[in-house]
Every structure is written in C-alpha cells, then in structure tokens.
Amino acid sequence: MAIQQKKHGMPSQLPEERTNNFQEVALGYSEEIALEEAQRCLNCKNRPCVQGCPVNIQIPDFIAKIRERDYEGAYEIISRSSSLPAVCGRVCPQESQCEGKCTMGIKFEPVGIGRLERFVADRHNECSETEPEIPEFNGHRVAIIGSGPSGLTCAGDLAKKGYKVTVFEALHIAGGVLVYGIPEFRLPKSIVAKEIDILKSLGVDIETNVVIGKTLTIDELFEMGYEAAFIGSGAGLPNFMGIPGENLNGVYSANEFLTRINLMKAYQKDADTPIMKGGKVAVVGGGNVAMDAARTALRLGAEKVYIVYRRSMTELPARKEEVEHAQEEGIEFRLLCNPIEILGYKNEEDPRDPKNGFVSGIRCIRMELGEPDERGRRRPVEIEGSEFELEVTAVIMAIGTSPNPLIENTTEGLEVNRKGGIIVNEDGLTSRKAVFAGGDAVTGSATVISAMGAGKLAAKSIDDYLTK
Numbered sequence: 001m002a003i004q005q006k007k008h009g010m011p012s013q014l015p016e017e018r019t020n021n022f023q024e025v026a027l028g029y030s031e032e033i034a035l036e037e038a039q040r041c042l043n044c045k046n047r048p049c050v051q052g053c054p055v056n057i058q059i060p061d062f063i064a065k066i067r068e069r070d071y072e073g074a075y076e077i078i079s080r081s082s083s084l085p086a087v088c089g090r091v092c093p094q095e096s097q098c099e100g101k102c103t104m105g106i107k108f109e110p111v112g113i114g115r116l117e118r119f120v121a122d123r124h125n126e127c128s129e130t131e132p133e134i135p136e137f138n139g140h141r142v143a144i145i146g147s148g149p150s151g152l153t154c155a156g157d158l159a160k161k162g163y164k165v166t167v168f169e170a171l172h173i174a175g176g177v178l179v180y181g182i183p184e185f186r187l188p189k190s191i192v193a194k195e196i197d198i199l200k201s202l203g204v205d206i207e208t209n210v211v212i213g214k215t216l217t218i219d220e221l222f223e224m225g226y227e228a229a230f231i232g233s234g235a236g237l238p239n240f241m242g243i244p245g246e247n248l249n250g251v252y253s254a255n256e257f258l259t260r261i262n263l264m265k266a267y268q269k270d271a272d273t274p275i276m277k278g279g280k281v282a283v284v285g286g287g288n289v290a291m292d293a294a295r296t297a298l299r300l301g302a303e304k305v306y307i308v309y310r311r312s313m314t315e316l317p318a319r320k321e322e323v324e325h326a327q328e329e330g331i332e333f334r335l336l337c338n339p340i341e342i343l344g345y346k347n348e349e350d351p352r353d354p355k356n357g358f359v360s361g362i363r364c365i366r367m368e369l370g371e372p373d374e375r376g377r378r379r380p381v382e383i384e385g386s387e388f389e390l391e392v393t394a395v396i397m398a399i400g401t402s403p404n405p406l407i408e409n410t411t412e413g414l415e416v417n418r419k420g421g422i423i424v425n426e427d428g429l430t431s432r433k434a435v436f437a438g439g440d441a442v443t444g445s446a447t448v449i450s451a452m453g454a455g456k457l458a459a460k461s462i463d464d465y466l467t468k
Helices: 031-038 059-066 071-081 085-091 113-127 149-160 191-200 219-223 254-262 288-299 320-328 407-410 448-467
Strands: 141-145 166-169 205-207 228-231 252-254 280-284 305-311 332-335 337-345 358-372 376-384 388-390 394-397 435-437
Touching: 031 059, 031 113, 059 071, 059 113, 071 113, 085 113, 085 191, 085 435, 085 448, 141 149, 149 166, 149 191, 149 228, 149 448, 166 191, 191 205, 219 228, 228 448, 254 288, 254 394, 280 288, 288 305, 288 320, 288 394, 305 337, 358 394, 435 448
Parallel strands: 141 166, 141 228, 166 205, 228 435, 252 394, 280 305, 280 394, 305 332
Antiparallel strands: 337 358, 358 376, 358 388
C-alpha cells in the first residue's frame, strides 16, 4: 500500500462558528483517522523523533500500539515519560521538536505525532476506570513550588518513585500557566483538571493559596521536614516597552488579560472581573501568547483585532497552526512595524480614572530587517519618517514575561541572573543546598514541554541527591 504523503488534517470548528464561543477549536482525531495516521510511521531504528522530544517519549512504540488498537498500552508507554499527555498533545510545538525530526518529513509531511498523543490521552481519560497504583512510600519528602508544567512533571516523576510530594500553588486553582495563560479554546481547563487528578491519585498533595516567600519561606519548608525543594514558579512578571501611554486605561499585559479571562471567567455575562469588550484591539508581539490574546479579544466581541509585530511573517515565533487559526478568524497582521506611543484621551466625567485617560490609538513606525542579532535573527531597524497611527480602544502587550522576584528576595543565597532567572547547574541544582529549579523560573518564558523537560531532569537529580 502506498504511503500517504500528507498527515491527516485535524477536524476543527469552522472559523465563523468558533469566534463566537470559547469551546475547543481542534476537535481531535477519530479512531478511524488515528489508525490511518499511525500507519504512516516508519518505525525507524534510530528514532530521531524520540531525540527531538524534550521528555523522550518512545514515540514509535506508542504508535505501534495504536496500530494494534491497544490504546491503553499506548497510553502506558506515553505516561512513562510524560505526566501531562493530553496537555502536550494540544500545546507542544511538535513541528520544531518530534515532528521536526520525523524521517517521513524528509520527503513528505511528518507523522502527526502530537495529534496521535492527544487521541491516546483523550481516549484513556474518557474510557479508563483503572486507578493507578500508589507506590510504596520511600521515606523521603519533597516540596514543589508552583503547579505549572515543570512542577507537575517533577511531582509526578517523584511520586512514581515513592516520594511523598506536596505541591504549593499561589493561586486558588492548580495548573499554573496551563490554567491562567492558555485559553479554553486551545486547552480546556477540564483537561488540565483531569491530568492533575491523575497525579493526585498517585499520592501527590496540592495546597493552593500558598505564596512561597509570603505564606511560607523555603527555609520554613525544610523546618517542616521536607528534604529537598523544587522551584517551578514560572515567569509571571509581564514585560512592557517603556513607551509613552502605557499607563492609560485599556492597556493590558497579556498576562493580566488572559488571567482575567481564563481564570476569572471575565467573558461570562455576569462575571465580577471587568474586561474590555468590543472596539478595536492591538496586540503587540508575535508569539503564541500574542495569538492567544488576539483570538480571545475577538471572542469577546472586538470588531477588529491587529497583531503588531516588528519582524516579518518568516520570523514570527508563534506556532504555524496558531497563526493559521488567527488568520482564518480574520485577525489582521501588521508586520514590520513597532509601537512608539500609545495615544489617549481624557473624559473628566468618567469616574473610572480620569487622571490617566483612555486608549484612543497606537502610533507605530515601520521597520526593515537589518543584520542578524546574537540569535541569528535579522534585527529590525526603524525607517525614519514612516510613522502611522491605528485607531484602537485597547492595547495588549504580549512581549514576554520574567520570573517573579519574590522567591529570590526572600531566600538568602539564591543566585539569579540579570533577568531574574534562577541560576542552576546541569542537574537543575541552585546555589542553595537541596534546592532545585527549572522551567520558566530559570529560563524566562518558554514552552510547556521545555518546562516539563526541566521538571523531569530535576526529579532525577533530587532522587539521586536523596538516595545516593
């Protein structure tokens, strides 16, 4: 039988339907499609796809189980390496990792590895009634700070080895960036909750509303009997450009904007948390967070949404799928331009904040690409005299985040770099004895799967530290 050259498409809501709701856009493979897609795997001996996976899922093995219709067997293989398979199948940048290394991709389209992972995980979550066996307690206790992807991964791997693990989460719901940062239409919160329930069934304890550095300190955790700690507190401090007008009403960080929507449900009719609705919106940035913010604003009723990005489409860092979805939904990309001022007006009769005023537009300057920067990307250069204005009523800054300095400021001897990232060695160990760290708290904002890889490394290092 001839090999199908293209991967099977992902069934999705139509653009004209999905922009009016917050339901998941991608609907997932059916069993029939999954079986057909699994046939495309060549089961290579050198397994380049596994090398491209930050958590080293044995991809050909789980796909072989799909071909055999042994879906629980496929899930068992995935879960040996990943504590969050249903999440990874939805939000990982497979095109630059496992699928980017796929041998099929040399001549044809790569195998839809992420879509098959999602199929297996969703089927398990829907059909399996088997509770995982809680490993025998090995006598060691570990504290995990933060319940995002790095913390949950570290917790899951340690729990499987018999550790008594407690996860401390600052917010009232566990999940970190998975619940406050990624919209419902891309990652349903019920999926995250299910993955967390699986970890709880392994014996992981999760305590919410605990702010390490305020409620408790790291030193106090050790006094409570924890023998090691992992800091996976993420990067929740938003970056701004420092341009005039950023203090106007109607200017949001993407972090605040998405948190209000995702965690506080500001899109609901009777929500307590106010948020902009309607009008025209400019989203500054070109990553996945910018796409999430732009598509969310559209679903809130914005009549027009612009992506303002200082490089070209070639350099746009967001996932191809997310960019395509945004384009299908009618979001306009203003490329090779950069904001230099946010424009505003004052309404002395409005009681909300007549002091600062409200957004009325954004002034931008056109750019051209110059010589490559230190990362190899061509540096954007302003074109003198090319300024123009966009009429908007809200501006969302999606230009990255930095680690929150709270833990650093309350933990003596914890070394950080100039950007606030915690400094670790090759094993994830910080400058403090028995304190490990990983994910965005170390690197700044990055991908979910890279944070999971850091959590997995830290779990192994903690195990080595406490048992050898």
